[in-house]
Amino acid sequence: MPVRDEAARIADQIAELRHAIHREPEIGLDLPKTQAKVLGALAGLPLEISTGRGLSSVTAVLRGGRPGPVVLLRGDMDALPVTEETRLPYSSAIPGVMHACGHDLHTAMLAGAARVLSARQAELPGSVIFMFQPGEEGYAGARQMIREGVLEAAGPRPVAAYGLHVTSNRLPCGVFSTRPGPMLAAADQITVTVHGRGGHASQPHLAADPIPAACEMVLALQTMVTRTFDVFDPVVITVGSFHAGTIDNVIGDEARFLATARSYSSRSRGALAEQVPRLIRDIASAHGLGVDVEYATEYPVTVNDAAEAAFAGETIAAAFGPDRGETAQFPITGAEDFSFVLEEVPGAFVFLGACPPGRDPVTAPTNHSALATFDDAALVEGTALYAELALRRLAQA
Ligand SMILES: [Zn+2]
């Protein structure tokens, strides 16, 4: 029976798991209820299961009946601090927490793939690591799982690693999208505190006003982006938070702002880490002010291996048909901590359209929106792709 048909046979089970996880979303690295649901879904399957020490991850290894290499499949499990407004029957029961990025689908699809592949254990030429990961949304859970040994869970390191991500807009439901090279941006955080000397707003010459200098920094960062970076290796800096002062007639002591910096190559990223602090310090010094500037590297660029992205494209065409896959023209400005896995193992990250029927992918609410909805119809497709990638990659090695 084709893998997709096997996934379709357990569609209800996959959807039920997804809805249960969606109803009880959890944030960050500690997701005990989600972990328990995953362990329940995997119970009885011929898997070697271990759980995380510093986070509530689940690592499951399926050892095939025939010798061969190792392939890793990853699904993330965490939710976001968003209050759900979808009015779906399985809406979040936890105020202020929502699976607005669709990680509930990833978890359910990966558990579905573990079931489909377990049924083929005897014929499987190698092993599969199922990586159920907490803390994707800013907590670098993937990095922590790597430190705890997920890449060595089956013995030898994987020859390839694949991650899936659903999207509530942009792609029609059931359409896959990937590309060779950069797939998502690196995301870093810039924190700046300008130290002045407060005083009376009518006598600025007796004080040291941090606000004009901080404003100059914000504008200078934008000029720096356009004057020192190649337009074909894009960089985005957005100051998302800026705070200073209390009232019109007082000069405050401090101005503070936060910015995110996105880039698509290690060269640009390295240049940002060097140039941003220098620019900020030099402007402060030009005004005779003190400054603290921190450039914190968060997630690296998610880079798809060219051969693995091509393999994923061929797998999609062979298993689902040529009209079900697209090569994305551009990367996405979001970031992903699957990038830490792809720094260690060649692989590919694939997007899957999950826009519900009746909604236009162009105008549908995006991932992270309180109104984002993901169609259950995508569950069978994602489950089947996970399983197909593992089966075909192991057969190829
Ligand atoms: Zn997200």
Ligand SMILES: [Zn+2]
């Ligand atoms: Zn996500």
